[in-house]
Amino acid sequence: MTGNVAFIDIDWDGSLIRIEHQWIQPDRTAAPLIVFLHEGLGSVAMWRDFPRYLCEATGCRGLVYSRPGYGRSSPRPTDEAWGLDFMHRQAQQVLPALLNALGIDARHDKPWLLGHSDGGSIALLYAAHFSEYLAGAVVLAPHIMVEGVSVSSIEKARTAYLQTNLRQRLARHHDSPDSAFWGWNDIWLHPDFRHWSIAQEIGAIRCPLLAVQGQDDEYGTLAQIHGIARSVPQTELLELAECGHSPHRDQPERLITAITAFIQQPFSENRPSSSV
DSSP states (O other): OOSOEEEEEEEETTEEEEEEEEEESTTOTTSOEEEEEOOTTOOTGGGTTHHHHHHHHHTOEEEEEOOTTSTTSOOOOTTOOOOTTHHHHIIIIIHHHHHHHTTOOTTTSOOEEEEETHHHHHHHHHHHHSGGGOSEEEEESOOSBOOHHHHHHHHHHHHHHHHSSHHHHHHTTOSOHHHHHHHHHHHHTSGGGGGOBOTTGGGGOOSOEEEEEETTOSSOOTHHHHHHHHHSTTEEEEEESSOOSOHHHHSHHHHHHHHHHHHHSOOOSSOOOEEO
């Protein structure tokens, strides 16, 4: 990606938290801004070149950041367990604090959000509470409820972390791979989290919304984005064939084409769904 990785401190619950972030085409000050929200084990580095390619195609500038506990951002304290509201806190506290610290006034410079997996859920929650401060949102393989297939795949990830070189591979992208992995894995496998759902909450979203899912997603079924469409009538759906949980890796060209068209078309309350 273009631009150097930088760090900024935000005040979160009375503590200063370091946030790793990277700008893409920051000189395009008049261009729309896309803010990228990574997956449950993601970081700035793990997006690879997708944000740059998307910004080139759309003519936008971009902001990529690692949430607390991920990448080079402040790690999660070893004795800190995430609560059932961990995605709500990221959407309603951390992201607004980061935008404020970076001098982004969303009331006048409305960004687009692009979130993947947990980041997609965080984007939905931000849009539900701050819809008037968004140009729109794109969510890739988001979760609005917990499915059995999600739990099964996350259980397999736990086994892989304990028995394979997954920890070493994650260490390439996270200062503390244990912080990133166990924060995510423990809460998703917590018995009380099986009842987590934001299906009703996202009904408050009023901005344009594109929901994307691979037809071979190993972490969720198409019921996730179909549920979004039921709660948010203006949602445009995109179902990608030959695609798993990471559309930006499995079908980047198709995805970039679809997002570019979505961002550039006038907003309509009734957009058609599609499959590719």
